[in-house]
Amino acid sequence: MRKEDCFYLGKIAKKFSFKGEVLAYLDTDEPELYQNLESVFVEINKSLVPFFIESSSLHKDKFLRIRFEDIQTEEEADEIMGSELYLPLSMLPKLEGTQFYYHEVIGFDVIDTRLGNIGKIAAINDSGAQPLFEIDKNGTEILIPLIDDFIIALDRANKTITLETPKGLVDLYLS
Known part of the structure; x- marks a missing residue:
């Protein structure tokens, strides 16, 4: 194994x-x-x-x-x-709604409610006090805190996660 x-x-x-x-x-x-x-x-x-x-x-x-x-x-x-x-x-209990295991969302597209598609989840960094989504947008790394209030929807079928991030957070990386 x-x-x-x-x-x-x-x-x-x-x-x-x-x-x-x-x-x-x-x-x-x-x-x-x-x-x-x-x-x-x-x-x-x-x-x-x-x-x-x-x-x-x-x-x-x-x-x-x-x-x-x-x-x-x-x-x-x-x-x-x-x-x-x-x-x-295969022995992990199935999660529903916006709950997920870190490994299962790797590769998901991230849709920001204001900015649209902001990239794909490359990894989740949980080495610090606050886990972070590591998102790849055409070679640019975007870090977003993994906070329940930011997560609006999780679509496993279409491999997307919708986030509502504070204004300016994602813009820091894309400007």
Whole structure:
């Protein structure tokens, strides 16, 4: 499985028992959706390796207590400590309305309510405090904060997202 075909689920955070159980921190608002998984992909040496789950249960708010089939000791658990967990994109719950996953809007045309088509979404930069749409307009990069109030419509069928940006924001890049 290629990493590009998967989404980040979380990270193995700590050992839970001397029998090799681990606690995985889940990067989701709905951890209950993932408590009955049959398997996950664990990133080991930059490769995704399938690990089958013998049993799992929610632990506190955002942790999943996992017993993997092939991990029976603390030492074996140590080998995967800190590893990231992934699942296939097909397992993401479907979003509706103007909600979207960052990866699904890459390549969408951006329509500004005042200026019309202002380019295509090249990426979403979420490395700072505020995620940003990185929009490519014929080689010019336009950065727009990803703010719910700016998003007017999302048309998955036609691959467009309509934004209502403050006057002057986009103009800074196009002048």
